[in-house]
Structures are given as structure tokens and as C-alpha cells.
Amino acid sequence: MTRPRYSPQISFGRVHHTRLRPAEHAFAYGIYFIRIPLRSIAHDTTKPALFSFNRFNLLSFHEKDHGDGKQALITWIDTLLQKEGITDADGEIWLQAFPRVLGYVFNPVSFWFCHRQDGTLRAILAEVRNTFGEKHCYLLDTGDSMPYGIELKASKSFHVSPFCEVHGQYRFRFMHTTQEESGRIVERTVARVDHDDPQGPLILTSISGIAQSLSNGSILRAFFFYPMMTLGVIVKIHWQALKLWYKRVPFFSKPQPPSSELSK
Helix, strand or coil: CCCCCCCCEEEEEEEEEEECCCCCEEEEEEEEEEEEECCCHHHCCCCCCCEEECCCCCEEECHHHCCCCCCCHHHHHHHHHHHCCCCCCCCCEEEEECCEECCECCCCEEEEEEECCCCCEEEEEEEEECCCCCEEEEEECCCCCCCCCCEEEEECCCCCCCCCCCCCEEEEEEEEEEEEECCEEEEEEEEEEEEEECCEEEEEEEEEEEEEECCHHHHHHHHHHCCCHHHHHHHHHHHHHHHHHHCCCCCCCCCCCCCCCEEC
């Protein structure tokens, strides 16, 4: 079977974050992110002038920012999946992440959507990073097809915020819809990641966006509507942390990182 080929996308949307206890705290920001079809990208000869792959540009995507930082990404993810017994994710693999903006990026979480050749979703890898330069991956695998909209769970095993202990679980839910509006196809994605501790729901987050083709026009829109967005991500993380400290939310010291960079 010949695999269909896809082109990179840019999605404009919002990130929402709500903390329920011990003090209520919520915020929402406008954002954009890119979606890279990893199997197709090597064959894509139509990249816009303002976007580069593994080179500096207004917006760029660098393989070393993901995976193990050494191998080609498609080699890394295929090897990881096969080691975990997932041998049928042989279709397109879409990587959703923030791009580099003038060479800088920080990705709190990136998602790898791994499909079969028939287009069905087989597994999702959530690649999580903290501000200490550490990374951990959560492999979401039901053992079969994974329809969008179902709830997926993983035990929390990685330190992300000093205002959350490393225990409890994550609940993931991913939505993907395509419909026609005003004569054009509109593709929407939502990634929800909720954190429960032993007392129940603690933090509710979501990242949503409406996709469009990655073009010079969409890149300029992203750059001027959200100037230096990726630098703003790290600034806003520390600003929100300061607000939590002011609200006297308990602070937890950073534990030792997990022995493995992958959990299921």
C-alpha cells in the first residue's frame, strides 16, 4: 500500500490551564503550534521560504529538539514503538509541537500521533519537558485502534512543577474533527491533559487549534500576532509560578528524575 503524503500545518488556538486546589488559579493564552508529518517531510519540496527544517529561520523545526536529540525522528519513534510491541504504526506520524521562533523554543509537551497505513490512530506518545532540562515520555497504547475522544490514563512519574507532587495520574483525551465551513475544510484538534492526585482532579489543561497550511502568509500571521511566542512560554511559566507562590500554594522540592525516560 502506498502511503499518502502530507504537508506541515500550523494551528492557531488557545491553551487553558485551571488549578482547583488548594487555591483556585486559571489562565488562558492565544498560541500557535505546528504539526509535522514525519514520514512525508523528507519528500516535501514545497516548504515556505520563512520556514526551515534543521536550519535557522523565522520559524523552524529542529529534529534535535525531540526524541533522543541524535537520531532521525522517524527512526527514533519507530524503534521505540517496536521495542514496546507496537509493530503496526506504519502510517503517518504527526508530531505536534511549538516551532523555534528566531532559533528559540521550549516545549512543555509535544504529542506524537502514530497511525496505521489505513489512517487509524494506533498510539500516542506524550513527550514532556520541565524547566530543568529534563524529559520524560508517556506512551499511550490501548493495544488496538485508538479512536479519538476516548480517555487514556498514565501514572505521573516525572517532576514538572514545584507546586505539584510526583504522584497521581494523568487523564488524556484527544479530539480531531474535520468539517466543511463556508466552502472550505476546517480541521480542529484538542488535546486535554488533566492531573488527578489522591484527592481527585487537581489540574485541568487543554491545547486547541484550527489547522491551516504552513505558508509564508500563515507564518507572518503567527509571528506578528504572537511575537516571540516561544520565549513568552517560558516567561509565562515563571510568572504563573510567582502567582502560585503569592497564593501560598505548597512548594515541593525537585525529586530525582525517573530511571527510565518512558512510561506507559
